[in-house]
Amino acid sequence: MKGLPPVLITAIVLVAGFALCAMQFPNIASTRVVGNLLTDNAFLGIVATGMTFVIISGGIDLSVGSVIGFTTVFVALAIERWGVPPLVAFVAILALSAAFGAAMGAVIHVFDLPPFIVTLAGMFLARGASFLLSTESVPITAPVYSTVSDFALRMPGGGRLTAIAIIMLVIVIGGALLLHLTRFGANVYALGGSRVTASLMGVAVGKMTVKIYMLSSLLAGIAGIVFSFYTSAGYSLSAVGVELDSIAAVVIGGTLLTGGQGSVIGTFLGVLIQGMIQTYINFDGTLSSWWTKIATGVLLFAFIALQQGLVALARRPVTKSAGAAS
Amino acid sequence: MENSLDPALPLLEVRGISKSFGAVRALQEVDFTLRAGEIHALLGENGAGKSTLIKVVTGVFARDAGIVRISGEEIAPRSAKAALGAGIATVYQEVNLLPNLSVAQNLFLDRQPMRFGIVREGEMRRRAKALLADFDLDIDVAAPLGNYSVAIQHVTAIARAVDLSARVLILDEPTASLDRHEVEILFGIMRKLARRGIGIVFVSHFLDQVYEISDRITVLRNGRLVGERETASLPRLELIRMMLGRELAETTSARAATREHSAREVCASFENYGKAGYVAPFSLELRHGEVVGLAGLLGSGRTETARLVFGAERADRGQARVEGAAVRLQSPRDGVRHGFGYCPEERKTDGIVAELSVRENIVLALQAKRGLYLPLSRREQDEIARRYVKMLDIRPPDPERPVGLLSGGNQQKVLLARWLATSPRLLVLDEPTRGIDVGAHAEIIRLIRELCDDGLSLLVISSELDEIVTYSDRVVVLRDRAHIEELAGEAIDVGNILAAIAADSAAVALEAHT
Numbered sequence: 001m002k003g004l005p006p007v008l009i010t011a012i013v014l015v016a017g018f019a020l021c022a023m024q025f026p027n028i029a030s031t032r033v034v035g036n037l038l039t040d041n042a043f044l045g046i047v048a049t050g051m052t053f054v055i056i057s058g059g060i061d062l063s064v065g066s067v068i069g070f071t072t073v074f075v076a077l078a079i080e081r082w083g084v085p086p087l088v089a090f091v092a093i094l095a096l097s098a099a100f101g102a103a104m105g106a107v108i109h110v111f112d113l114p115p116f117i118v119t120l121a122g123m124f125l126a127r128g129a130s131f132l133l134s135t136e137s138v139p140i141t142a143p144v145y146s147t148v149s150d151f152a153l154r155m156p157g158g159g160r161l162t163a164i165a166i167i168m169l170v171i172v173i174g175g176a177l178l179l180h181l182t183r184f185g186a187n188v189y190a191l192g193g194s195r196v197t198a199s200l201m202g203v204a205v206g207k208m209t210v211k212i213y214m215l216s217s218l219l220a221g222i223a224g225i226v227f228s229f230y231t232s233a234g235y236s237l238s239a240v241g242v243e244l245d246s247i248a249a250v251v252i253g254g255t256l257l258t259g260g261q262g263s264v265i266g267t268f269l270g271v272l273i274q275g276m277i278q279t280y281i282n283f284d285g286t287l288s289s290w291w292t293k294i295a296t297g298v299l300l301f302a303f304i305a306l307q308q309g310l311v312a313l314a315r316r317p318v319t320k321s322a323g324a325a326s
Numbered sequence: 327m328e329n330s331l332d333p334a335l336p337l338l339e340v341r342g343i344s345k346s347f348g349a350v351r352a353l354q355e356v357d358f359t360l361r362a363g364e365i366h367a368l369l370g371e372n373g374a375g376k377s378t379l380i381k382v383v384t385g386v387f388a389r390d391a392g393i394v395r396i397s398g399e400e401i402a403p404r405s406a407k408a409a410l411g412a413g414i415a416t417v418y419q420e421v422n423l424l425p426n427l428s429v430a431q432n433l434f435l436d437r438q439p440m441r442f443g444i445v446r447e448g449e450m451r452r453r454a455k456a457l458l459a460d461f462d463l464d465i466d467v468a469a470p471l472g473n474y475s476v477a478i479q480h481v482t483a484i485a486r487a488v489d490l491s492a493r494v495l496i497l498d499e500p501t502a503s504l505d506r507h508e509v510e511i512l513f514g515i516m517r518k519l520a521r522r523g524i525g526i527v528f529v530s531h532f533l534d535q536v537y538e539i540s541d542r543i544t545v546l547r548n549g550r551l552v553g554e555r556e557t558a559s560l561p562r563l564e565l566i567r568m569m570l571g572r573e574l575a576e577t578t579s580a581r582a583a584t585r586e587h588s589a590r591e592v593c594a595s596f597e598n599y600g601k602a603g604y605v606a607p608f609s610l611e612l613r614h615g616e617v618v619g620l621a622g623l624l625g626s627g628r629t630e631t632a633r634l635v636f637g638a639e640r641a642d643r644g645q646a647r648v649e650g651a652a653v654r655l656q657s658p659r660d661g662v663r664h665g666f667g668y669c670p671e672e673r674k675t676d677g678i679v680a681e682l683s684v685r686e687n688i689v690l691a692l693q694a695k696r697g698l699y700l701p702l703s704r705r706e707q708d709e710i711a712r713r714y715v716k717m718l719d720i721r722p723p724d725p726e727r728p729v730g731l732l733s734g735g736n737q738q739k740v741l742l743a744r745w746l747a748t749s750p751r752l753l754v755l756d757e758p759t760r761g762i763d764v765g766a767h768a769e770i771i772r773l774i775r776e777l778c779d780d781g782l783s784l785l786v787i788s789s790e791l792d793e794i795v796t797y798s799d800r801v802v803v804l805r806d807r808a809h810i811e812e813l814a815g816e817a818i819d820v821g822n823i824l825a826a827i828a829a830d831s832a833a834v835a836l837e838a839h840t
Contacts, residue, residue: 181444186431193424200406200422201486202436260426 006254007266009306013299014273021276025283031159033279035152038165041275043068043223043230043239045168045268048246048253049175050219052267055250056179057191057212058259059115063104063122064220065242067097069235070130071224076138076234086144094221100126101217105210119213123243130236137235140228148229164226171219176264188212192259248296249274252303273299335398337362337525338383338414338494343392345382350734352378355392356551358544360494360525365516367528367540367557371569371624371789375549376529380496384409384416396494415487419499421479423486425472430454432471433486457485461515477508481515488519495519496527501535502625513539531624533562545569563828569623570791570824590614592650593783594666594752596635599644605630606808607644612752617774617784619798621791621823627807628787629671632754635785636668637661648751662695667745671756671787673734677741680730684720685711687729687740692747714743718773738770752783759793771797791820803827 022029038045047064054061071093078089100122108118152160179185187208190198199205223242228234253270255262277295281287338360345353353375360366370376381387383394385403394401396412403409406416423432430447431438433454439446454467461481471479480500487495497516501509516526516539530536536543536557543560545552545568552568590613600607605627612618620628633639635646637655646655648664655661661668670676678687689707696702702710711725718739720732729740738758745753759770774797778784788794794801801818803811803826811826 177444181447183436183438183440183445186427186435186438186445189427189431190424190435193426197422197424198435201424201432202407260424 006261006303006306007263007269010252010254010266010269010273010303014269014276017273017276021280021283025280028279028283031155031157033159035155035159035161035165037272037275037279038168039160039162039230040278041271042162042164042168043227044242044245044249044274045271046171046226047220047223047242048249048267048271049172049264050216051243051246051250052175052253052255052262052264053179053188053212054115054216055192055247055255055257056259056262057188057208058195059108059209059212060119060247061101061104061122061213061216061220062116062119062243063100063126064216064223064246065239065244066123066126066130067100067217067220068224068227068239068242069237070126070133071097071221072228072231072234072238073130073133073138073236074234075225075228076140077133079140079142080138086142090225093225094218097221097224098214098218101220102210102214104217105213106206108213109206109209115213127236127240133236134234135236137233139233141232145229145232149232164229167222167226171222172264172268175219179264184208184211189260192256192261245274245296248300252296252299254303257304336360336395337397338527339393339395339398340379340383341393341395343379343382343394344390345378345387346390351549353382353549356546356549357554358383358551359554360527362493362525363520363523364541365520365526365528365539367530367536367543368546369529369531369536369543369565369569370546370552374546374569376546377498378549379546380416380498380527380529384414384496410487410490410492413491413493414496415490415492415494416496416498417480417483417487417500419502421476421483423471423479423483425479426470428468429458429465429471429474429482430467432482433457433467433489457489458482461485461518462511475508476503477505477511480504480512484515484519488524492524494525494527496529498529499531500528501530501532509535533565533623537562563824566623566824566828570789570827590616593648594635594664595647597645597647599634599641599646601630601634601639601642604639604807605634608802608809610635610802610809612783612785614751614783615778615781616799617778617786617797619794619801620785620787620804621794621801622804622827624789625807626804626827627809628804629756630807631802631804631809632668632756632785632787635661635752636666636754638668662691662748665749665751667691667748667750667753669738669741669745669753669755669758671760673737673741678729678737681728683726684715684729684732684740685725688714688725688743688747691744695748710747714746718743719769735770739773742773746777750782752785753777754785754787756787757789758786759788759790791823794823795820805829 018028027033047068051061051064074093075089078084078092079086104118104122107113108115148163151163153166155161179188187198187203190201190203191205191208195205227239231238249270250262250267251257251270252273253262253266253268255266274292274296278292281289281291336359340356340358343353343356344351356375356379358379368376368379378387382389385405385408388404396414401412403412403414424435427435430451434450439449439453451467458465458467458481461484463478463481465474465478471482484495500512504512516528520526528536528540540557542554543557543565544554545565547569592611593614594612596608596610598607598609608631620631622628630639634641636658637660638658640656646653653660653664655664658668679690685707688711689702692710693702708725714720715723715725720736720739720743729737732740755774758774771793774784774786786794786798795818798818799814801813801823802809803813803823805827810829813822813826
């Protein structure tokens with residue numbers, strides 16, 4: 001391999017950034033802050049894991065933010081208004097979001113449409129549906145919510161590893177295993193390399209597409225439940241723009257937007273970088289929170305430029321020998 | 327498996343295959359027979375029908391007529407996957423594997439060794455290693471395939487195909503981007519596989535390689551079977567005649583009286599012009615009112631020469647002159663500025679804009695030459711379009727018709743009109759008569775003659791030697807990306823061109839490859 005793999009560069013940026021922050025605010029380097037960072041970004045980590053699969057396969061999923069919003073409203077209404085037991089509500093919404101993702105994947109494959117358009121439609125659909133359910137914030141008071149919110153593993157140094165942070169870590173690890181160790185994962189990379197070639201080599205491209213978008217929506221549903229735990233409410237305007245945050249995390253994590261390369265671990269590091277920037281701004285106190293977006297934007301530019309550089313470097317010897325026939 | 331050992335039955339038998347695309351008959355009653363354990367070269371120029379035949383056999387195209395049998399059993403695959411199931415695997419020039427996956431994953435994609443739902447990475451690598459060792463390849467199978475040379479990627483593709491129990495292996499131009507040493511390795515593997523009883527179809531335009539490796543040769547021309555011969559008893563001249571020429575007697579009459587042109591002024595000249603790894607340096611003079619033909623086999627450097635002359639490719643040595651003045655041709659724009667025009671071979675992809683009307687296509691180059699700030703008025707456009715539709719007899723004579731709806735011959739005329747509208751001094755035509763029906767064919771040739779009578783200088787590439795002989799004042803013969811001979815006057819005939827192409831000196835070629 002030429003130079004550093006992108007994931008390593010992400011890791012270096014994270015460590016260096018964290019060191020810089022800790023130099024200015026020594027308190028940042030505590031398990032308390034790290035625990036909060038994981039809790040605050042739990043839903044983002046979950047949804048970005050799904051996005052990693054989609055982007056490596058050469059697609060994109062713009063609907064995830066809306067699916068999160070819909071999930072919070074659905075869960076809140078089901079528990080508070082319709083009197084459904086929380087667990088049943090969770091299972092129902094997960095089945096619903098998985099079906100939603102499967103439908104998008106099927107449309108993408110059967111009608112050979114760009115994922116961008118199909119999931120854009122999905123984004124409007126899910127967001128619209130959540131407004132249809134309720135336009136106002138619905139607080140959730142079910143006992144299971146306070147139990148889960150109170151639950152936390154004590155870390156040395158006084159930090160709390162909350163339930164939703166644990167869920168996120170489990171999903172990140174599970175996602176990494178699924179991507180790197182299974183046939184499904186290998187096929188995701190194959191699709192991102194070339195759909196035509198993958199299908200010639202025997203990969204069931206249609207089934208894979210359906211499964212990949214199903215996975216992404218399912219994880220968005222889980223992220224929605226986690227988000228409802230985080231805010232103890234359901235609100236149709238929640239998680240607006242999260243699809244873009246998660247795409248940013250995936251790209252910063254070294255996954256190629258054109259597909260074929262990337263890792264879940266990189267995405268997790270990307271989420272942490274975004275969380276770290278936010279934490280820094282909170283500590284500073286004088287900076288507007290919008291600086292998070294500016295810093296993320298700068299980082300995104302840097303990573304995309306870096307990837308293009310790496311891609312160009314990797315392609316050079318190949319193109320030289322091409323183009324022979326008279 | 328049982329009957330594949332029966333020596334009486336051919337491994338792959340193709341009988342009376344026909345295939346048409348619209349009005350174009352790509353294959354007409356073609357037969358092809360492959361025995362077990364033989365390496366069989368399938369030869370022909372561009373458009374001869376090689377690719378179509380392969381795609382019909384491998385189920386990519388549906389056939390119109392004919393049968394395909396494998397070990398005596400009739401098959402009708404509907405996809406490449408189905409063909410693979412029947413034991414026919416194809417390895418294309420552009421390797422159809424995934425460069426972003428590891429070598430091992432490429433070999434075992436979708437059939438990896440598993441345990442508890444987890445890919446057994448170690449086991450998979452061991453097997454990949456063992457499989458490649460069979461092909462004398464010892465590489466790190468965990469590294470991405472894209473890190474390796476095209477040669478290794480080819481071997482990987484072949485290994486995958488063979489491991490998928492292929493009995494017929496079709497190699498489509500496998501050596502086009504390999505160097506000499508890599509070709510040797512590939513040939514070693516091909517011989518080894520043939521000894522195991524696998525039948526190999528070898529498509530290549532490198533005749534030296536064909537003679538080196540193949541047992542038998544089948545030649546196609548214009549979608550028809552020309553013949554099937556034993557390689558050992560087929561002289562090279564005879565082979566080239568099968569690929570390019572019709573019967574010699576038929577052609578000699580066609581040549582018109584040579585016109586005397588040496589007195590004419592030089593329009594453009596190229597001295598020691600060339601590009602490393604593209605075309606060996608050549609010197610070429612193009613005079614006003616003269617047609618220079620470029621003859622040679624596919625891959626001999628004809629199109630490359632044309633692209634250098636036009637400026638579509640940058641030369642790295644030599645000097646170009648236009649009307650005696652030294653010029654630099656860095657881009658097609660420079661070419662156009664100096665009054666050059668270029669009608670490429672791939673009309674559909676490189677030439678016409680199918681959705682635009684005849685008028686819009688015709689004024690395209692003229693408008694580009696004038697620049698965007700001097701738009702042609704609609705009246706001027708109409709005037710130009712009408713003039714050329716009439717002059718070149720474009721049918722139907724409707725300037726507003728989208729070009730995509732015209733026949734191939736008329737599309738070619740629109741392309742010609744586009745460049746003529748810029749009043750060029752030199753026009754480069756790459757295979758102007760390819761894919762055009764016979765009537766339009768003669769008309770294009772007549773046009774070529776008329777144009778040069780008007781003082782235009784023409785550089786024409788064609789695989790049809792009869793045609794080149796008919797209209798050329800001089801013929802440059804190319805082989806292995808080098809200009810090897812220039813014929814003029816009485817010396818221009820099909821026999822001489824064939825002899826020049828077939829001449830057995832590889833020394834000239836070396837320069838071009840380094």
